[in-house]
Amino acid sequence: MNTRPLSQNTISKTESQEETVQKSWIRCETSYQLDPSQKWKADVLCGAEFRHVSSRSALLLRQASEEMQHLFTLVQGLGLMVLLADPNAMILARCADETHLSVCRRLNLREGAIWSEEIAGTNGIGTCVEDRCPIFLGRGAHWRFCFSLLISYAVPIFDAQGRVAGALNLASMNGKTEQPIDKLLMETLAQSGRRIEEQLFRNSYEGQKILTLGSVRGCSAPLVSINDQGEITGATHAAREWMGWTDKTIAQHPNLLTELEEGSEISFQKAEENVIRSALAVSQGNVTQAARGLGISRATLYRKMKSFGIN
Template sequence: MNLSPERDSERRLSGPVPFGATTSEVARSWERCEGDWKLDPSQRWKADVLSGAEFRHVSGRSVKLVQVAMPEMRRLFGLVQGLGLMALLADPDAMILARCIDETHEPLCRRLRLREGALWSESEAGTNGIGTVVRDCCPLFLGEGEHWRFCFSLLASYAVPIFDAQGIVAGAINLAAFSGNETRPAAPLVLDALMQAGRRIEEQLFRERYAGERVLTLGPADGCSSPLVSINDDGEITGATHAARKLTGWTDVTIGKHPHLLHELESGDALSFQKAEESVIRSALVLSKGNAVATARSLGISRATLYRKMKVMGLR
């Protein structure tokens, strides 16, 4: 397969506009490739690959991520293998940690160095699923012609970030194909499956980090992160995911003070905070199997306060 065909002569380094681009993330990445990284799209490139000893040292920082993510990687690969997609797991520095591939992918993976220990940062490789996603922390689809370098013009790439228990990007999952736009009709489904996988990995990392504490949701998940919080027996916040922090504006400093969850939500004037409070009470009731006394105790409030809130929210 030829991965470096002649490209449209109108594509230039000055003011590029991604061919077929559908997201502002692709456009911003192309601008960085031109303005910040000074990359020539016509220049062929191969990823640097760490030695065995270097890889073992660097990947050691992501042992927990690999342990939690690999079952999801294998499940995803089983779902998309028929579309000619491979699954790649990367760390926050865009180094490939693990992969699930079909044996027919091996020759091209060897040529492009899509293997463990390969470094795919955006500043070196240009716009690509792994490097761009760990930098921008948002889901991304790259179809034919949307990678910065011409040599990757026929690649298709679907990628989402994975966040750790402290809301920091821990890596990315990338589904890649050598078939260009053949997978484009399935792009929404593939991205949705990826985001769900990313959220499941995040939730498991979060629950393991705050084992023994109650984990409640501030509302439905929308994107690559679920808005989860952990609270202690007094109803004080001990942890929050990326989505929860983004929704509330909480920082490590805020959480470090262990504020009371419902008091924090009550202090917010936005409608989203009211919905978050209702979601917290609903999920606490579910965890307590509808027992109001246990729910009030778990939230660190009186039973009378709980009943009052439930009445306002129309909960029985």
Template sequence: MKDSPPERKPLLPRSKGDVPSGYKARAALSNGMPAVEHSWQRCASAYHMDPAQGWTPDILSGAEFRHISGRSAVFLKSAMGEMHHLFELVQGMGLMVLLADPTATILARCVDETHLSVCRRLHLRKGAIWSEASAGTNGVGTCMQEKCPVFLGQGDHWRFCFSLLASYAVPVFDAQGHIAGALNMAAMSGDTTRPYANLLMETLKLSGRRIEEDLFRNRYAGEKILALGPAEGCSSLFVAVNEGGEVTGATHAARMLMGWTDDMIHERPNLLTELETSTEISFKRAEKCVVRSALAATQGNVSAAARGLGISRATLYRKLKALNIES
């Protein structure tokens, strides 16, 4: 994230079913994955989509929209405040903020009145479905397809009609590690925001993590929430642990780190036992973060921290010494 976005290379003309050989798609700013290139390949080979063809999205009826809004009620409740805060931060840069559900249907938007005509023209409205299979490469649909943050600059959208659309998007994960929806910042200003692309993407990822954290803490209220390491990407490394030290829940990032599935978490693994089964350095760092989190939660009370972790006081003291943590 510290490096500037790579210089843009000219796009070669593309026709139906053709991904230009000279096209070097930008990797997603989060982790270097070629999300845009993957999306272009799907548009050509899987969706057989003509980039020059006009596009009109499916728009849900009022009753259909109320149904999907109700289905995403918990997500909306956690996301709306953060969405409005994000809009206040970027409004002066000509960016609008959109929130979509897991089907890429727009649930809500924050937009300046001067951009309403653009929203009407591009169908950036509640109830519009922006799935990648329908709209082609786009922020909302592609970030959920790839499960990673995506930045699309001028000309990166598959369809020519979106050639001036700039888009920053991150998937937002729910308390069970599944995609709850997507958070998107968009502007019809070409590459004018490119100098600030890294800053904007970091801000967007932080907003996504805040929504995830709110969903996670509400779902596991009463449980101890521990961090397995510093937050990176668009998901935090959080686990919920009961009084016996058993894992009752984990965020998307924590599941990826530990290799946990829904079934494995249902079996209530013991967190420290899981960490001790591997000699990987990353797991040692995670164990250190867990122990520190437990001590912080008990204001340094070793006995209480040991009870929360499901181990004896003597065992915790041994771990403190081995991990070089002062009690």
């Protein structure tokens, strides 16, 4: 088998990005035993199969459709297309113009095409859902040589239970890499992914209060939903990762502020402050209503507001 040396990773200046691609290349070589010189064409589900499989992602498709169109209008002049995939790396939807059609036909970048890492090798969609993290693949960073000119930016999208619901992908075949706008494109893509995640989360917990634990630092926003007693009913991927919550934790509906108070680090104190500010914003400054929503007394809320310098 013709293998490519793993030291040829040339796409990133950040350690985490390099590690992500290197781990993917190692999987391609050792776990999947893929020949990088072998040409490959994606399997594409027939119409009936695609309708059956894509129905599992109907909610994602509905929530992502408008965001995909918005994203496409932002990047269209850069020669990029927008792709949405399910958690198994099957393409669900595509926004592309006529200049992309020949590439789409050649690589089967179309609805129903399966781009899992196990069969396609390192690629934006497949590696993104495999590692549950954003990835940028510049020229020569894909495992297969036939994708050497494919440029790919991808971010995972998480559902209301913190699981990977799919991936959002920007792709082109122009072979350009190390562009000054790469970081800007990744951040724009991440923002689109977070907006889709937030809409999925809000729809799932409609009628409940949605609060934030803090600022966004990745592909997922740290949001929680709480009921009228201040009990946690749901949390996004970022909130679960930060707080160490599991499905079992959330199923027990613990009180949000009690959970935050148990943490001794400054980050937990900041999260508690953000929750209080968020609750006050939701109640439009009504302290009594905010305290009731958080499941604490008004006196306790006033004490916490004073400790955080909230007027």
